[in-house]
Amino acid sequence: MPRLILLLLAMLLPGCEALSPRPASIDQRLAALPTAGAAVERPVTIRWNDHLVPWVEAETDRDLFFALGLVHGHLRGAQVALMRLAARGRLSEVAGPFATEIDHALRILDFGRAAPAIRAAWPEETRALMAAFVAGLNHATMNARRPPPEFALLGLSPEPFTEDDLLAIGRLAGTDVNWLGYFALLPARGTPGFARLWERTVQAGSSATEAALDRRLALVREILAGTSRAGSNTMAVAGRRSASGGALIASDPHLGLNLPNLWLAAGMRSPSFHAAGLMVPGLPILGVGRNPEIGWGGTNMRAASSDLFDVSALPPEAFRSETVRIRQRLWFTATRDVRTTPHGPVLTDASVIPRRPGDVLALRWVGHEPTDEITALLAAARARDGAQFRAAFGTFGVSAQNMLWAHRDGSIGQFHATTIPDRRAIPREDPVLDARDPAATAPWQRLLRTPDLPFVVNPREGYLASANNRPEALGGRAPPVLGFFFSDSDRVERLREMLAATPRATPADLAAMQADTRSPRAARLAAALAQRMDGIAEASPLLAALRGWDGDYTEDSRAAVAFEVLLARLVPLLQPEERQGETGNRRAPESQWNFLTSFLLRDLDALPPERRAAVLRQAAGVAATDFAALGTWGEMHRLRVSHWLVNLPVVGGAFAYGDFPVGGSRETPMKTSHGLVTGRHVAAFGSMARHVSDMADPDANWFVLWGGQDGWLGSAAFADQVPMWRERRSIRIPLRPETVARDFPRATRLEPRR
Incomplete structure (x- = not known):
């Protein structure tokens, strides 16, 4: 016990600033931005509003992406560093031996496996813009006056990022949520009644993401579910049903509810790009947003981009083994074996993955294929109509998305953006397939892509809604077999009910629908x-x-x-x-x-x-x-304001900053997820960002985050949007230059090096 106490003290004493951070004003945070020596070719202006939302104006596309990388590194440097550790299976470097088996599981999943092949296939423009973004991110990382407060607590030092690191983070964000369902079901395989359980699971479409897990696997689940684009609502309203005559688009992503938020709001303009929206920290893409012509949002399709294969009967030569070294903080380096087969890595070699004794199961995942989400989303941000927007997703793979768009001319549309095995049926008795069965492996011989899948433009109803529900026919075409686990249809039915009852919708109407708490x-x-x-x-x-x-589910219910x-x-x-x-x-x-x-x-x-x-x-x-x-429900159902470090042992409580009553439930439009409950509890997953745009007005774009823009502990913009989120207020991010100049009065100037 004395040795354990000394170990904890050695880990925690350097982190006093993280435990009790110094306040930092908006002006102090902007003054700390490392602008000297920025590798830009022409002058760049980064405008800021009072919430530290950046609006970047650049004379070249390359400079735009350098500046965006700089902003990401400055505002979310610690977050991106921790996402890299998770994506690379390096959590033991901060958590010590507790995380060794977690890292082993993450090394097996190998989120960076496809990165070299993806880079090799990039168009020259993607290569140049990605290099500029990484250069900006590294400029912020390596030239900061001091590292983020979390670094001392976690024993981290600034380390430059590579393009492969960011591709691994992108794959982590593209996690197949079906894995969580598999984890819940695998231990029951072979037990009496499993066939009935699987049949009912498929019939219900249950995702089982809340399944009970041991502590380490629960942390794996939190990493996968909390960082992936696991849920969302998106609505599109045609111009003929809007008050302005322009189409409307509204999205509210559902992710983990810890801070910093897993989105970062930004505006941008360069010769090729003119847009505002939400970016994934550490990635140079807009996942949700609009340009002058088209607005977009997506919801996770819950499509099964993975299959489990029983590889126990394969010959020894079908297995390739590699020994990986896992560095452990304040402890010796550990080694683990990672085995791969033609059907993917052997998932059950990870001790934290539940399975029956003797199971040898491999995971085949589209995320291990060289699909190209970066190029797809760069093209999507510049699309000028629905056809261009859909065509941009021809190389898109994970995570599968139902993409909705709204055009300035009043048109709307929806399509499936994914790369997925061409399945003809759902396994009848068991989700695990036999690797020796040609019929089981045949779907992987032909991968379906976005151009192969149904889509719809301007539906008769004049509106569209998507909420992770079971895929439906689009444009008169039934979808192929896309997966097993989907959200209940509660949310999408409620959204459609409200849209149908609103013949002339306004952005305020859509914002109210996003905050609806009825099931x-x-x-x-x-x-x-x-x-x-x-x-x-x-x-x-x-x-x-x-x-x-x-x-x-109102707070006072x-x-x-x-x-x-x-x-x-x-x-x-x-x-x-x-x-x-x-x-x-x-x-x-x-x-x-x-x-x-x-x-x-x-x-x-x-x-x-x-x-x-x-x-x-x-x-x-x-x-x-x-x-x-x-x-009341709000006294029982709480939304906690907390940093992700709240999960640390011993000191985690220092990173919980309070909680509030909140309405909503598992499948209300304003999702605040929970399991079966009999007392006070915290919603850990749900609606954590909102976006609404009216395509008739380039300035009519509103965003809000649960938390704030800045990940720096103690920053005035760390959690300043929490009251806005609770009071259903938003921040306008306009596109017109004169409005941007007025709403974003602070300016940072990047000058070329002399």
Whole structure:
């Protein structure tokens, strides 16, 4: 124990500034930007507003991307450095031996595997712009007056980035969310009832992203789910249904809710680029935004860009083994073996990955193929119409996106942006395929790309909505088999309901829809349960609260509390016999919302009448006790303001800065995700950025982040947008030069070196 205490002190004492950061004003943060020696060819102006949103004006495209890299490195240097460690499987360098097996799993996933082939295939323009961005990022990283406060705490030193590092970060952001579903299901393979569980999982489309995991695998899940573009809502409204006559576009990405935000807002103009939007820190692309002609947003398709293969029967020569060295902070370097096969790396060699004893499973992933998202999104940012925009995604691979666009002329459209195996069917009994079966490997012989997939332009309804729901027909064409796990249709149904009821929509209308907290399916499920509990004395307090509830998870709702505690007490009692050992597991696959809406009433009604009455009586009795001890939904359901370092042992509490009541639920348009709950809890995943644009007006673009622009601990712009996010206010990022000059009054000048 004394040695452990000394080890912790050695790790933590240098990090006192991170634990108690010095305040830094906006002007101080701008003064710290390392402009001297910037490698620009012509003068560059970076304008700033009061929230440290940059608007970059450059005379060459190359200088624009250098300046953007400089901005990313200055505002989010520590965040990008940590994303590199995760993408490269180097977390042990800051976390010590605790993270060794996590790093082994990340080395097996090998997010940088395709980087050399991607670089080799880049067009010359992409090569030049990426090099400029990396140069700007490294200028900020290596020339800062002092490193970010987190560096001392984590034992990091400034280290230049490579293009391969950024491609690995991009692949991390493109993680296949289906992996999380696989992790939840793999331990149950071969057990009684697994075939039924898989069948129901596919039928429900449950993503099982909340499955119970041990601590290290839970951290892997947080890395994958929290950094990937795992969820979102996007709406597009045609000009004939908008108040201005211009098409409208609105997006609100759903990601991890820790700070810094996983988006960075920016505006830009150069000879080829003129746009405003949200960028992934460390990547030179706009994932959400608009230019003068077209606006765009995307939602994760939840498409299965991966397959698991049983490779246990392959001959020894089919395996290639490499020993990797994992440096551990304040400890010896560890070594681990990474094996690969023609069907991908052997995932089950990682000790943190759940599996049956004896399983040898390989993961084949499109992310290990040389698809080119950077070139695609650079072209998309300059598209002038819907056809050009869709064509830009011909090289796009991961993560698969439902892309929506809105044009200045009032047109709207949607298409699937992905590269995916040409599957003809979903596996019937088991998600794991036999590597020796030609029928199982055949889909990988022909990869479908964006031009091969359905799309729609100007639908009859005059609006489009996407919310990670099961793929639907577009333009009269049914989609191929794209995956297994999707979000419930609650959000998309609610969005369409609101859009249909708004004949002349405004940007304010779309912003209100983004903040909507109603779940129609929750209302229907609550009413059905109340009907079945009628006459049960123990249920009286719950019935009184649920009567007439419309499914709105407002902060002051008591009905939402009654419904959620009832679910938490009822669902474990309905577990199938073979899973009774998991009755205390509130994150088992059967607890997911898709399962609840698909099977809860069906399973309840299938019980003999006496057993059904007993189950309802037991659940209602305990739930009523819970309900009496609780207040409103907002008092129970919280949104925490915290740095990602809150996950550190011992000192993590220093990085939690408070929490607030919040409305919403798992599948409300304003998503604030949670599992089964019976008390106060924190929503860790959900709506964390918002964008709305009216294409009739180049200046009509509004953005807000949960948190702020600046990742520097102590900065005035670290969490200054939290009140705006809570109060549903936004920041305008215009495109007209005269408006930019007025709204972004501070200016930083980059001058060519003499």
